[in-house]
Amino acid sequence: MIDIAKLVAKYSLVSDQVSKQEITIVLSQLQQVLSSGVVGDVVELGCYKGTTSLFLARLLKECLSNKKLWLYDSFQGLPEKSPKDDVQLGDSFQVGELAATKAEVLRNFAHANLPRPIIKKGWFSDLTDADLPPEICFAYLDGDYYDSIVDSFRLCQNKLTPGAVVVVDDYTNPQLPGVAIAVDEWRRCNSVKISRFEIRDSLAVIQLVV
Numbered sequence: 100m101i102d103i104a105k106l107v108a109k110y111s112l113v114s115d116q117v118s119k120q121e122i123t124i125v126l127s128q129l130q131q132v133l134s135s136g137v138v139g140d141v142v143e144l145g146c147y148k149g150t151t152s153l154f155l156a157r158l159l160k161e162c163l164s165n166k167k168l169w170l171y172d173s174f175q176g177l178p179e180k181s182p183k184d185d186v187q188l189g190d191s192f193q194v195g196e197l198a199a200t201k202a203e204v205l206r207n208f209a210h211a212n213l214p215r216p217i218i219k220k221g222w223f224s225d226l227t228d229a230d231l232p233p234e235i236c237f238a239y240l241d242g243d244y245y246d247s248i249v250d251s252f253r254l255c256q257n258k259l260t261p262g263a264v265v266v267v268d269d270y271t272n273p274q275l276p277g278v279a280i281a282v283d284e285w286r287r288c289n290s291v292k293i294s295r296f297e298i299r300d301s302l303a304v305i306q307l308v309v
């Protein structure tokens with residue numbers, strides 16, 4: 100087993116969008132999926148500059164995994180909020196904020212000497228089945244808003260394999276209330292069989308039945 104705390108401590112973050120504590124939780128979940136042999140690739144919807152993505156790639160590399168890493172972002176920053184996201188506390192989240200570039204993410208990977216990820220640029224609402232890998236063992240959803248998380252679930256849902264784990268950032272963030280609404284709606288939907296639901300720090304961790 101890889102010492103996740105040591106791996107996270109070793110590298111600096113390329114943005115302030117995620118804490119080392121959150122990355123530690125995300126990687127621990129990925130490690131569990133890898134060690135239980137869950138089938139499929141790893142996806143992150145809402146990668147921004149690639150802060151978490153770099154750590155996902157580092158763990159895959161350390162574990163000598165041949166799973167591919169797929170990253171998604173508009174690279175135009177945040178879209179419009181829906182009424183479900185609209186709270187005064189969240190006023191600092193504005194359209195177009197958190198814009199990065201695909202080239203920047205690829206540069207970060209090259210500097211870190213990590214394998215080049217598959218990166219798809221686009222609004223989640225415009226992506227289709229064909230943009231996702233055929234099978235997903237681990238999905239990290241970090242799109243901040245209700246519609247972005249609903250679209251992320253729509254894209255991943257039919258690709259998640261038995262035992263797959265979905266981690267959603269900002270589940271407990273009062274500035275982004277749409278995230279929890281989207282997660283809870285998805286959990287209630289009949290077609291998904293969930294074996295584990297946990298809240299760790301600000302993250303929701305969801306595991307599908309094996």
Ligand SMILES: C[S@@+](CC[C@H](N)C(=O)[O-])C[C@H]1O[C@@H](n2cnc3c(N)ncnc32)[C@H](O)[C@@H]1O
Pocket residue numbers: 114116117144145146147148149150151152171172173174175176177178197198199221222223224241242243244246247250
């Ligand atoms: C909080 S940042 C992601 C941070 C990243 N996961 C990390 O670890 O640093 C949210 C990202 O989601 C993207 N995003 C949000 N909603 C989106 C949507 N509907 N379609 C495409 N990208 C979206 C934004 O462009 C932004 O880069």
